[in-house]
Amino acid sequence: MSSRPWSRRARRALLASFVTASVALPVSGASRPAAVPAPAPAAPAPLSTAEPSVLEARYAAGREEIxxxxxxxxxxxxxxxxxxxxGMAGPGRTFLWFDGRDGGRSAEVFGDLSGAExxxxxxxxxGVDLDHYGRLQRGAKALLGELGSGSAVVAWLGYRTPTMLGPSSLTSGRADEAAPGLRSFVRQLGAATPAARMSLLCHSYGSVVCARAASGLEVADIVLYGSPGTGADSAAALHTRATVRAGLGGDDWIASVPHLEVPLxxxxxxxxxDPVAPEFGAEVFDAGGAGHSDYLTPGSVSLHSLAGIVAGKAGGRHA
Known part of the structure; x- marks a missing residue:
């Protein structure tokens, strides 16, 4: 954690954001998707292979849960x-697992996981949950389209995401809850597809989740984009052998968020x-003029850069 002194103005700005979010929470919580009941799913066996027959059985079970x-x-x-x-239970949708409770948890596969390189x-x-899942789905499809054959994209909605206007998006609590699940999922996926090159693409608060899960993960890249920070002072502090990369679009409002840590x-x-700051030490990639929700927009510079990273073809300038 950073130990730099904070200016009174910066501290006041961050505290004001916290108070504003706290006031907004009851309004946004009135129609929270977690209020919709769902049955407890059966616990799936660990994923140990990506053989087509095994995957088809998992996908069929996922459809039944949905x-x-x-x-x-x-x-x-x-x-x-x-x-x-x-729609999620429709033909061609392939979920490794699904849990509809408390806003929803899922892992959907786009592409052919069994043959993915x-x-x-x-x-x-x-702000991503079952009622706002479409944007995650669209981004996954766009990335797969950019990558082409021999690729797979997994949309991992494996945790209770913070609300956009709430104090949970300003602290690491949800990320701390999510990290063990992400770590377990990535390890199982890696064991099932040992020949594939794997990258973690971590958007916004997802970069905090990835930072908490990073240590010991056998992935090629950990990519932080649209990030508010990770809670770590540097890429080295993530204790990972993966290449840590970072990008920030020119029209992303998160650039205006104070990159501070204030103990309360x-x-x-x-x-x-800030992960794109020189002192963080990540390899910075070109995110073009992306807005906060636009990094996976078809035809964008950011999508091209992210696909290049996943394919192992992208470099980056050292911040």
Whole structure:
């Protein structure tokens, strides 16, 4: 954690953000997707192989879990959630696992995992849940399209993401909860696809999750983009053998967020050093003019850069 002194103005700005988010939370929480009930899923066996027959069985089980959650949402009277889940259970959708409770957890595969030479695992940030899953799905499809054959993209919605306007997005609590699950998933995926090159693509608050999970993961790249910081002072502090890369789009509002850590009673607010700053030491890639939600937009500079990293073809300037 950073130990630099904070100016009174910077401290006041971050505390003001915290207070504003705290006031906004009851409003945003009134219709939280976690309020929609769903059945507890069966615990899947660890993924030990990516043989097509094994994957097909996992995908079939995932569809059954989604349909069960859809039926419960319909009985609850939530037509929006039921419609979302109907789409997720449709032909061609392939989920390694699914849990519809508390906003939703899932891992969806795009592409042919059994034959993939390169795999990208997308780790989303704040505000992504079953009712806002479409943007994660669209990004995964766009990345797969840019990568082409021999690739797979996994959209990992494996944790209770923070709300966009709430104190949970300003502290590491949700990331601390998420890290063990991400670490376990990546290790299982790596064991099932040992010949594939794997990259973690970590957007916004997802970069905090990836930083917490980084130590010991056998991945080629950990890519932090649209990041508020990671809670680490440097790439070296992540204790990973992966190449740590970072990018920030020219139109991303997160560039205006103070990169500070402010200790408060029982919690630290903020995530410290900007990953694209020289002192962090990541390899910085070209994110073009991307806005905060635009890094995986088809045809964008940022998407081209991210695909190059996943394919093992991209360099980067050392920040």
């Amino acid at each position: 349909r069960a959650a859809r039926d419960m949402a319909a009985r609850h009277g939530d037509r929006r959630r039921a419609a979302t889940l109907t 390169r795999i990208a695992v997308l780790v989303p940030g704040a 009673p029982f919690v630290t607010v903020g995530f410290g050093t």
